[in-house]
Amino acid sequence: MARNDNSVNMKKTKDSYHHGDLRAALISEALKLLEKQDLEHLSLREVARNVGVSATAVYRHFPAKDDLLKALADHGLAMLGAQQKEAAAKARGRLAFAQTGRAYVRFALANPNLFRLIFAHMPARTKPGAMSPEGLPARLMQDFITMDVGPKASTEQVFLSALRAWSIVHGLSMLILDEQVDRKVAEGLIDRVIA
Amino acid sequence: MARNDNSVNMKKTKDSYHHGDLRAALISEALKLLEKQDLEHLSLREVARNVGVSATAVYRHFPAKDDLLKALADHGLAMLGAQQKEAAAKARGRLAFAQTGRAYVRFALANPNLFRLIFAHMPARTKPGAMSPEGLPARLMQDFITMDVGPKASTEQVFLSALRAWSIVHGLSMLILDEQVDRKVAEGLIDRVIA
DNA sequence: TCGCTAATGTTTACAGTGGTAACATGGCGC
DNA sequence: GCGCCATGTTACCACTGTAAACATTAGCGA
The missing domain is CATH 1.10.357.10 (Tetracycline Repressor, domain 2)
Incomplete structure (x- = not known):
């Protein structure tokens, strides 16, 4: 199994299953990433990883990557x-x-x-x-x-x-x-x- | 194993191991693809597939995808x-x-x-x-x-x-x-x- | 003409990506 | 107090770019 699948490193600070305001956190993190890397290197997984959430959690808030981008x-x-x-x-x-x-x-x-x-x-x-x-x-x-x-x-x-x-x-x-x-x-x- | 690895469908017309002018063929095929799909959907593998050559053959002519794009x-x-x-x-x-x-x-x-x-x-x-x-x-x-x-x-x-x-x-x-x-x-x- | 070598292709493998499906958790309304 | 359902997670899948090792052959010197 690849070292890097969907089970990304979770945040340790809070062990709460639910995030609170994941949608806003994703947008904010993505914007931050866009300050340092260009669009084609912006991956959903990295955003999720940085927010401390599983990759697929994103799909609860955005039907597809493109919808995140639209936001x-x-x-x-x-x-x-x-x-x-x-x-x-x-x-x-x-x-x-x-x-x-x-x-x-x-x-x-x-x-x-x-x-x-x-x-x-x-x-x-x-x-x-x-x-x-x-x-x-x-x-x-x-x-x-x-x-x-x-x-x-x-x-x-x-x-x-x-x-x-x-x-x-x-x-x-x-x-x-x-x-x-x-x-x-x-x-x-x-x-x-x-x- | 995925149905789609590097062993793409080869051209049947010619069974010559060497292509002749692969570099030009790749460029020409890529240009053709760009008429119908945008840049982010242009994949090396698709170009190679359409030309009838393995995906990695491309690397004999272009160090990386970006170099093909530059061409x-x-x-x-x-x-x-x-x-x-x-x-x-x-x-x-x-x-x-x-x-x-x-x-x-x-x-x-x-x-x-x-x-x-x-x-x-x-x-x-x-x-x-x-x-x-x-x-x-x-x-x-x-x-x-x-x-x-x-x-x-x-x-x-x-x-x-x-x-x-x-x-x-x-x-x-x-x-x-x-x-x-x-x-x-x-x-x-x-x-x-x-x- | 033979045979070696470099150029060109192929196979195999791997890490990363977007996305789906099935399962887990737990906050909130009844 | 309890059950539902919004929100997360784990397993997969197909696909991508690319590296490494192996195969084929064009073409050149002997």
Whole structure:
């Protein structure tokens, strides 16, 4: 028998059969792991092991690994949105808009794996016509855009403008994360790329 | 014993022990598989199986899975570059430049998995100062940029302009692939986003 | 033409992974 | 006080990447 099957090392501190709030613990541990290793090396078993629970216990809270990942993505997205909002609050008008973009990139650089996870596991958030639903970072952008382009602009023009803005910040984030562009240099240019 | 070990079904057509050009066959098969399934479901064993060779034979040509992936990425990058060049040849000046950007996005949409693979496995292609080495799509862009900004622009200005352009096309590609934005709608706007 | 060697494939084996099924525990409502 | 059922655990399974040992043969020098 392999040394490493489902009977992982249990926590010794508490011998309580039930955990208390395993779901939250799993998410929190997974987020912690994502700070140090990338998505493809994040295994359910490791998360369970670190939390001190058997590997299959996870399935009581998430039907499949992907559902855990979705939960992580939601968490990450909320963080991103919060940071954007916070950044926007420190300025006004166009500048405030630029700040949300910069915050977007900064978030990506600060949480590379989480950032990737967000976009790797959140398809179909958008319906035709609407850029994105309530609460999403893009929603924030869209509000600014409307302000920017003027209230009389056509829906398509708003969309176009938002798409352009989002593309820039997202593309810049990705290119830096994927090391397509020298990180140090690009980091220094963020504020000028996103004007 | 599992039904499925390394002794995969061999090809019956040829009973030659040696394959001939296994390396090329592996790459070609892997590329074919990438047209139908995404990167995380691409397994060495499946590639080997389809080529009609044992799983470990792969290791005679690639030290590890990642090296196969790198080879695929190179292949994909060459394709991308070729398509950009071709697109550029059909126009002149600014428009030609826009065409390379549009070709970039079109390539991403036409080869989603390969496109992702390219950027997931080609870090460290760039040195500080130089945007990218010879032959890369970005190199092509940089030439245009120089033309666009004027030959007297500072290195930093060229870099900035190139970074912005690349970010837009890359970001747009990613957002559409990751379904963050309605595909149909966004596709129709490509030419206007990249002006 | 023979035979040796290096290149190329194959077999076997192993640790790790996501996931299912059957069983164990114990907290909470009656 | 007791029983149910949500939550955990143990056994498995198929599959993956990869290492080690063995097999085959292409091709080169004698």
